[in-house]
Amino acid sequence: MKLPDLLELASGNLRNSLLRNGLTTIGISVGIASLVAMLSLGIGLQQLAGQRLSRSGLFDTVVVSAWRSVEQMERDGRRDGAPLPASGIPAVLDEDARRHIEQLPAVLEAQPEIRFVGEIRIGGESFITSVAGLPPSSRNDEAFDSLQGSFFSSPQAAEAIVRLEFAEEWDEQNPRAILGKELVLRYAERRPLPPEPAGDSGLSTEGSDGESGDDSYGFTVVRRELRCRVVGLIEQEPFGGMRSSSRARVYLPTGLVETLDIMQSSDMRGAVQAERMQKTYDSLMARVSSPAQVAEVEQAIRRMGFRTFSILDATRSLQRFFVILDLFLGIFGSMALAVASLGIVNTLVMAVLERRREIGILKALGASDGDIRRLFFAEAGAMGLAGGAIGVAIGWGIARAINWGTAYYLAQRDFPPETVAAVPWWLVGAAVVFAVLVSLAAGIYPASRAARLDPVQAIRYE
Amino acid sequence: MDTPQAATVDSSIRVERLVRHYQLGPELIRAVEDVSLEVAAGEFAALLGPSGSGKSTLLHLLAGLDTPTSGSVRVAGKELRGLSSEELARYRRHTVGMVFQAFNLVPSLRVFENVELPLRLAEAERAERRARVLEALERVGLTARMHHRPAELSGGEQQRVALARALVNRPAVLLADEPTGNLDSRTGEQIMQLLEQCNRTLGMTVVLVTHERPLAERYARRLIFMADGRVVSSAAAAGIA
Numbered sequence: 001m002k003l004p005d006l007l008e009l010a011s012g013n014l015r016n017s018l019l020r021n022g023l024t025t026i027g028i029s030v031g032i033a034s035l036v037a038m039l040s041l042g043i044g045l046q047q048l049a050g051q052r053l054s055r056s057g058l059f060d061t062v063v064v065s066a067w068r069s070v071e072q073m074e075r076d077g078r079r080d081g082a083p084l085p086a087s088g089i090p091a092v093l094d095e096d097a098r099r100h101i102e103q104l105p106a107v108l109e110a111q112p113e114i115r116f117v118g119e120i121r122i123g124g125e126s127f128i129t130s131v132a133g134l135p136p137s138s139r140n141d142e143a144f145d146s147l148q149g150s151f152f153s154s155p156q157a158a159e160a161i162v163r164l165e166f167a168e169e170w171d172e173q174n175p176r177a178i179l180g181k182e183l184v185l186r187y188a189e190r191r192p193l194p195p196e197p198a199g200d201s202g203l204s205t206e207g208s209d210g211e212s213g214d215d216s217y218g219f220t221v222v223r224r225e226l227r228c229r230v231v232g233l234i235e236q237e238p239f240g241g242m243r244s245s246s247r248a249r250v251y252l253p254t255g256l257v258e259t260l261d262i263m264q265s266s267d268m269r270g271a272v273q274a275e276r277m278q279k280t281y282d283s284l285m286a287r288v289s290s291p292a293q294v295a296e297v298e299q300a301i302r303r304m305g306f307r308t309f310s311i312l313d314a315t316r317s318l319q320r321f322f323v324i325l326d327l328f329l330g331i332f333g334s335m336a337l338a339v340a341s342l343g344i345v346n347t348l349v350m351a352v353l354e355r356r357r358e359i360g361i362l363k364a365l366g367a368s369d370g371d372i373r374r375l376f377f378a379e380a381g382a383m384g385l386a387g388g389a390i391g392v393a394i395g396w397g398i399a400r401a402i403n404w405g406t407a408y409y410l411a412q413r414d415f416p417p418e419t420v421a422a423v424p425w426w427l428v429g430a431a432v433v434f435a436v437l438v439s440l441a442a443g444i445y446p447a448s449r450a451a452r453l454d455p456v457q458a459i460r461y462e
Numbered sequence: 463m464d465t466p467q468a469a470t471v472d473s474s475i476r477v478e479r480l481v482r483h484y485q486l487g488p489e490l491i492r493a494v495e496d497v498s499l500e501v502a503a504g505e506f507a508a509l510l511g512p513s514g515s516g517k518s519t520l521l522h523l524l525a526g527l528d529t530p531t532s533g534s535v536r537v538a539g540k541e542l543r544g545l546s547s548e549e550l551a552r553y554r555r556h557t558v559g560m561v562f563q564a565f566n567l568v569p570s571l572r573v574f575e576n577v578e579l580p581l582r583l584a585e586a587e588r589a590e591r592r593a594r595v596l597e598a599l600e601r602v603g604l605t606a607r608m609h610h611r612p613a614e615l616s617g618g619e620q621q622r623v624a625l626a627r628a629l630v631n632r633p634a635v636l637l638a639d640e641p642t643g644n645l646d647s648r649t650g651e652q653i654m655q656l657l658e659q660c661n662r663t664l665g666m667t668v669v670l671v672t673h674e675r676p677l678a679e680r681y682a683r684r685l686i687f688m689a690d691g692r693v694v695s696s697a698a699a700a701g702i703a
Contacts, residue, residue, distance in 0.1 A: 005582040016570045361566045364527060365627070366555025366583045368548050455527045459566060 001371045008380035017351065021383060022342075024347040028387025029394060030434045031337030036395025036423060038333030039431075041402065042326040043424040049318065052142065059291040062298050063243075063309040064101060064110070065283040066093035093306060101286050106293040110279040112133040115245050116255045116264065119186040120179070122170060122230075129166060131185065132248030134238065135285060138276045141238050145416075149179045149232040155255030160185075161232035166249040178230050185226045185252075186208075188263040190380050193218040227279075228252065242315040242435035243285070259416055337435070340387070341442040344380055348446030352380070359450050360458025377440055377446035384439025388432035395431065396423045467668040472539045473634035475501040475524060480533035482519055493519040495691035497533070501684075503634075506661040508667045508682035508699070510675055517671040517690035518639055524669060525558050526550040527635050542613045555584045559628030559666075561657075563640035565620040566614040573599070573623050575607040580631045598626035602656060617677075618649030625656055635667045636660060642674060650674070654681045 001009075014021045101110040114133040119126060138144070139151050152159050160183060167175035237246040245251075264282055288297050298308040352359070359372055367375075399421035407417035482494040482664055483559075494516045501507045509517040522528040526542050535542040538557050545553065554560075567576045577598055581591040599605045602622035612620050621641055628636060638657060642650030658681045661668045672678050678685055680698050687695045 001583055002585050005585075009582070012570065357566070358568050361568060362579070362583070364525070364550070364554065364560055364562075364566070365580045366551050366631075368551035370548070371551070371583065456522050459527075459562065459564075 006374055006378050010382055015059055024343045025383050025387045027340035027343040029391040031340035032388050032391025032431050033394035034336040035333035036392055037398035037429050038329035040399035040421040040423045042329040044420045046322040047422050060288045062286040063283055064286055064301055065307045080352050106289045106297055108287045108289055110284045110286045111254050113245050113283050113285050115248055116262050120183050122183040130248040131250045132245035133254035134251045135254045143234050143236040143238040147232050147234055152253045158228045159231045160228040161250045166234045181230050183228055189222045190218050190261050190263040190267050191222050192222055203217050339440050344439050346444035348443055352450045356458050359453050360455045363455035373447045373451040376450050377443050380439045380443025381436050383385045384436040388435025392428050392431050399423050412419045472503055474503040476536040478534040481531045483531045492691050497693050499693055503667055504665045506682045507684045508670045508678035509686050511688035515688040517688055521637050521639050523669050525560055526553045556633045558637055559633035561624050561628050561638040561641045563643035565624045569612050573610050577627045577630050594630050598630040602626045617645050621653050638670045640671055
């Protein structure tokens with residue numbers, strides 16, 4: 001029998017027992033709705049976590065540092081703490097290294113993570129606090145979604161953004177009043193000293209080759225002041241609180257901070273280790289064009305002799321967690337579908353009994369066992385298709401209701417709305433296909449039973 | 463569409479030493495026992511005998527609805543024994559048409575759809591199907607009732623629909639299992655006239671199972687008597703209509 005005829009006969013048969021087939025279809029719908037609602041929750045939560053982490057800049061960022069632990073350096077007995085690559089690029093994290101990293105394919109920028117302790121004077125009050133540099137790309141961080149005031153007008157602007165807790169310390173009653181105020185930052189500048197003539201100090205200095213007298217570099221520390229205007233106020237820690245600069249309370253543009261040549265903790269190590277008295281960085285944050293290229297960039301940077309760290313491993317753990325969560329949600333959601341599939345078996349077995357004579361007639365007229373089997377499969381599949389489509393619609397409605405309820409709950413507590421349940425298109429398609437497959441599986445027994453009927457017995461059946 | 467059997471091809475029936483036994487609990491039912499007979503192409507034969515004599519079982523064996531325990535059934539040159547269920551289905555689709563005592567129409571389908579069923583199974587094109595259904599309904603005089611459901615028809619009309627359904631695939635052999643059993647004598651007569659007309663005008667071989675000897679004598683050309691699963695006698699009918 002041709003497919004259109006098969007479907008026409010099947011739909012006619014389904015219409016003949018509209019109530020029973022309708023109830024069975026509703027059973028499938030409930031099962032699929034439960035499955036879709038459960039999975040939409042898992043997918044929504046996964047997307048939410050993914051977005052949060054992605055916007056924290058951790059997924060597309062490689063942290064580059066030059067130094068291994070002191071224990072490692074001692075164990076290796078190496079002076080530089082990192083292997084020197086064949087390319088000859090120094091394993092010192094300085095401006096040259098930064099340029100090399102920035103030239104790597106897929107690397108968008110390599111910004112130093114500069115954090116230091118400074119004194120802030122504002123409105124006659126003085127605070128010792130942590131100050132950090134912020135690159136322009138951090139504007140997309142979710143901490144700036146609720147930015148009051150504005151972001152830095154340029155990468156070198158003498159402007160500051162402060163955390164709310166700092167502003168509250170300044171004025172607990174009216175922290176917003178800090179916006180537009182001028183602050184004075186007092187910091188320690190690292191100023192290089194010219195090389196000392198050999199023997200002047202009377203002390204013997206020793207170079208790497210054991211020769212002495214030509215390795216006397218040094219710097220002095222000078223207290224400096226910088227005037228900035230407070231342009232922005234943020235509540236959250238930038239970068240999801242997962243970088244060292246996240247913990248600062250006052251932020252300046254990285255471009256500006258770099259020009260200040262502020263004394264960093266790495267300068268002490270640099271003074272004893274670097275080949276020359278150049279400026280070095282504690283770490284660089286290399287931003288990659290997509291998370292998929294993080295591993296490749298990490299490898300390239302490691303080949304330069306630097307250490308790297310990315311959140312990629314943590315992401316894999318997170319993905320594994322959500323796969324397991326989805327699996328369990330799917331299993332719980334499928335339970336209703338399993339019950340519904342028993343409904344299909346019951347409906348079709350009843351149909352085989354009721355239509356026994358009709359099956360006999362069809363066989364007497366020339367229907368093969370395969371025709372009969374396909375007819376019952378078509379009926380099961382049609383119920384699955386209808387049930388799947390209705391179920392997806394109900395599941396989508398449940399997901400919307402969950403989102404609406406969550407948004408209402410969050411709004412009551414002054415939080416922005418969040419999408420915790422998502423029904424992507426692939427879930428719509430997969431749920432309908434799954435409903436049809438489950439229905440066809442449920443139809444195997446009744447269809448086989450119908451196909452095996454003895455036509456002579458079936459025709460005599462009253 | 464699979465190639466249908468034209469009524470003009472060899473439509474003879476040859477049965478040799480046919481046996482059909484059933485096991486009913488501990489009892490062995492010898493429904494058909496060593497039956498051999500031949501029905502020539504275009505012949506109208508009637509199988510007569512008391513209930514349980516094996517007439518219907520023999521007809522089911524000829525229709526390929528049942529499989530013999532032993533012996534041979536050859537219809538239109540085709541040996542049925544050993545055919546697969548798929549091959550038997552194809553044989554029923556194209557070589558034989560069947561009419562039953564209980565009409566056996568599908569109650570949920572309209573008259574047109576009931577008659578169309580064998581054509582759907584044979585995968586005939588939709589346009590061709592309509593023409594063939596109308597032709598079959600016209601032959602039995604029920605074109606006006608084609609949109610009715612079986613429950614809205616009289617017994618005689620239902621049997622005429624069943625006959626149209628049996629004819630629609632233009633089978634070589636028409637097998638009728640007590641087609642007048644549920645009808646009054648006048649309506650039964652009409653059905654017999656239609657069967658005789660099919661035999662005469664279309665050249666179909668007709669095998670009729672009945673226990674109404676007068677009707678059989680009037681319309682069939684040969685009477686085959688059965689008892690206890692065996693053919694006890696075979697003779698030309700006394701008065702052909």
